[in-house]
Amino acid sequence: MAKSCFPKCRPGKIMGWLQIMLGGLVIIVSISSLFRFYSAGFFLHNEDICRHFYGTNVVYEGNIDLESLTSRFQEVLDKMERLQDKLESIVQRMETNGDDVLRKTNISRFEHKKFLEVEVIRPLYSAHIALRQIRLPRIENATAREDPLINAFVVEEIRKYITPKENRAAKSVNIYGTERVYNTIGHACVAMKKELEEYMDYDVGSYCKDDWILGQKLMIRGCDPLPRRRCLARASKLYLRPYPINESLWRIPEGRNVRWSNYQCRNFECLSSKNPKRGYSKCTGCFEMEKEKFKWITNTSLPIDFMIKDVLSIKPGEIRIGLDYGVGTGTFAARMREQNVTIVSTALNLGAPFSETIALRGLVPLYATLNQRLPFFDNTMDLIHTGGFMDGWIDLQLLDFILFDWDRVLRPGGLLWIDRFFCKRKELDEYMYMFLQFRYRKHKWAIASKSKDEVFLSALLEKPPRSL
Structure with missing residues (x-):
C-alpha cells in the first residue's frame, strides 16, 4: 500500500x-x-x-x-x-x-x-x-522627483539609454550648459513599446540583427529619433570598393554592396520600371541611369518642367548648398553637383535601397522622415527642392508644419523649388494658399493638367529678407 x-x-x-x-x-x-x-x-x-x-x-x-x-x-x-x-x-x-x-x-x-x-x-x-x-x-527638497519614462520600459538597454548621464566631474557644467545629458526618443515610442523593446533587445558589443526595417517602421510612426544602439551594424557579405566619383554619378552601383534581405528584389536589375513586382511604387524608373540622365536638362515643352540652368541663372553664383526633399536615387543632387552645388537628399528605403544607392553614387543621403524637424540650423540653405513625394495625399496642417520648417532653414534670398506637385483640381486653391502664405517672390509659377480631375503645380519662389 x-x-x-x-x-x-x-x-x-x-x-x-x-x-x-x-x-x-x-x-x-x-x-x-x-x-x-x-x-x-x-x-x-x-x-x-x-x-x-x-x-x-x-x-x-x-x-x-x-x-x-x-x-x-x-x-x-x-x-x-x-x-x-x-x-x-x-x-x-x-x-x-x-x-x-x-x-x-x-x-x-x-x-x-x-x-x-x-x-x-x-x-x-x-x-x-x-x-x-x-x-x-x-x-x-521635499519634492518627489523621478526621470521620465524610466518605468515605462522593461528592456534594460532602453532604461540605460534614457537615464540621464551625469557629467564625469561632479556637479560640473558641460559644453551644453547642463549637469547631465538627456538622450532622446520620441513620445510615440511609448505607444510602440513592444516594437521599441524588440529593437533594443540585443547583446551589447555583438552584431545587430538585420532589423533596419523595424527601425524605419518606428521612425515613420513617430518614434524618432531612435535611440543609439551598442551593437555592430551589419554590412553585405562582400563589400566591394565603390566606383570612383567620375564614374559613380551615372552608373548603377555594385549590387553586392547592398543588403537585399528585406526587399522584394535581390538585385538592381529587378528594380527596373518594367518589372511590376519590383517592390516600390514611387520614383518609377529612378534606378535606370539611361533615363535619369535627361532629367532637368532636357526641355520637355511642358511649362511645369524647369531646367536647372534656368533656375541657377536667377541667382548666379549664390546657390551653393541645398536640400532635395523627396524619394529618389540622388539624380537631382548629381546634376547639381556638376554645377558645383552640394545637395543633401532625403532618402527612406521605401521598398528599395534608396539610401545605399545615393551614397554609392558619391552623394549625401539624409535618412529622415516627413514628420521630423530638419537637422539644419536657421537660415542656412540656399535651395530646397521637392518633388515626387509630397502630393495631394498630405494633410494641410502637416504640410503647414513642414513648410514652416523649410522656411526656417532657408536663408533670406534662398529659393524654394516646388517640382511637379500634383493634387485634385478642386483642392488646388487650398494648396496654393499653403505655398503662397509666406509671401515669397514668384520667379516661376506653372500649372498643367495631369488628368481630368488632377493638376500639376510647379513653382520657384524666393524667400524675402524679413530683417528685424
Missing part, C-alpha cells in the same frame, strides 16, 4: 512546499514594499508626497510618472498572480488525479527539477528583476 500511495503523495507534498515558499516570498516582498512606502513618508502623512501619488486625473504630478509606475507594479503583481494560480491548479489536479495529471502535463517524477526551473524559478526570477527595476521617486 505504501508503494501505491507514493506517486500520489509525493507530487502533492512537493507542490505544497512550493506554495509555502511562494507565500513566504510574497510576504517578504510585501514587507519590503511597506518599508519603502514608510521611508517615503506615506505613514508619516507627508501631504506633498500623498498629493503626488494620489492626485486625481493627473498622470504627471511633480515629475512623477504615475501611470508608468502603476503599470509596472501591476505587471509584476499580474505575473505573480498567474504563477500562483497555475501552481494551485496543478496541485489540485494532482491531488485528485495523481499520475494522470503528470502524464497529461508531460511531467514525470523524474522531471521535477526541470519543471521547477521552467515553471517556478524562472517566472519568480523575472518578477524579482521587474521589481528591482522599478525606480521609486527621489526626494529632493
Whole structure:
C-alpha cells in the first residue's frame, strides 16, 4: 500500500512546499514594499508626497510618472498572480488525479527539477528583476522627483539609454550648459513599446540583427529619433570598393554592396520600371541611369518642367548648398553637383535601397522622415527642392508644419523649388494658399493638367529678407 500511495503523495507534498515558499516570498516582498512606502513618508502623512501619488486625473504630478509606475507594479503583481494560480491548479489536479495529471502535463517524477526551473524559478526570477527595476521617486527638497519614462520600459538597454548621464566631474557644467545629458526618443515610442523593446533587445558589443526595417517602421510612426544602439551594424557579405566619383554619378552601383534581405528584389536589375513586382511604387524608373540622365536638362515643352540652368541663372553664383526633399536615387543632387552645388537628399528605403544607392553614387543621403524637424540650423540653405513625394495625399496642417520648417532653414534670398506637385483640381486653391502664405517672390509659377480631375503645380519662389 505504501508503494501505491507514493506517486500520489509525493507530487502533492512537493507542490505544497512550493506554495509555502511562494507565500513566504510574497510576504517578504510585501514587507519590503511597506518599508519603502514608510521611508517615503506615506505613514508619516507627508501631504506633498500623498498629493503626488494620489492626485486625481493627473498622470504627471511633480515629475512623477504615475501611470508608468502603476503599470509596472501591476505587471509584476499580474505575473505573480498567474504563477500562483497555475501552481494551485496543478496541485489540485494532482491531488485528485495523481499520475494522470503528470502524464497529461508531460511531467514525470523524474522531471521535477526541470519543471521547477521552467515553471517556478524562472517566472519568480523575472518578477524579482521587474521589481528591482522599478525606480521609486527621489526626494529632493521635499519634492518627489523621478526621470521620465524610466518605468515605462522593461528592456534594460532602453532604461540605460534614457537615464540621464551625469557629467564625469561632479556637479560640473558641460559644453551644453547642463549637469547631465538627456538622450532622446520620441513620445510615440511609448505607444510602440513592444516594437521599441524588440529593437533594443540585443547583446551589447555583438552584431545587430538585420532589423533596419523595424527601425524605419518606428521612425515613420513617430518614434524618432531612435535611440543609439551598442551593437555592430551589419554590412553585405562582400563589400566591394565603390566606383570612383567620375564614374559613380551615372552608373548603377555594385549590387553586392547592398543588403537585399528585406526587399522584394535581390538585385538592381529587378528594380527596373518594367518589372511590376519590383517592390516600390514611387520614383518609377529612378534606378535606370539611361533615363535619369535627361532629367532637368532636357526641355520637355511642358511649362511645369524647369531646367536647372534656368533656375541657377536667377541667382548666379549664390546657390551653393541645398536640400532635395523627396524619394529618389540622388539624380537631382548629381546634376547639381556638376554645377558645383552640394545637395543633401532625403532618402527612406521605401521598398528599395534608396539610401545605399545615393551614397554609392558619391552623394549625401539624409535618412529622415516627413514628420521630423530638419537637422539644419536657421537660415542656412540656399535651395530646397521637392518633388515626387509630397502630393495631394498630405494633410494641410502637416504640410503647414513642414513648410514652416523649410522656411526656417532657408536663408533670406534662398529659393524654394516646388517640382511637379500634383493634387485634385478642386483642392488646388487650398494648396496654393499653403505655398503662397509666406509671401515669397514668384520667379516661376506653372500649372498643367495631369488628368481630368488632377493638376500639376510647379513653382520657384524666393524667400524675402524679413530683417528685424
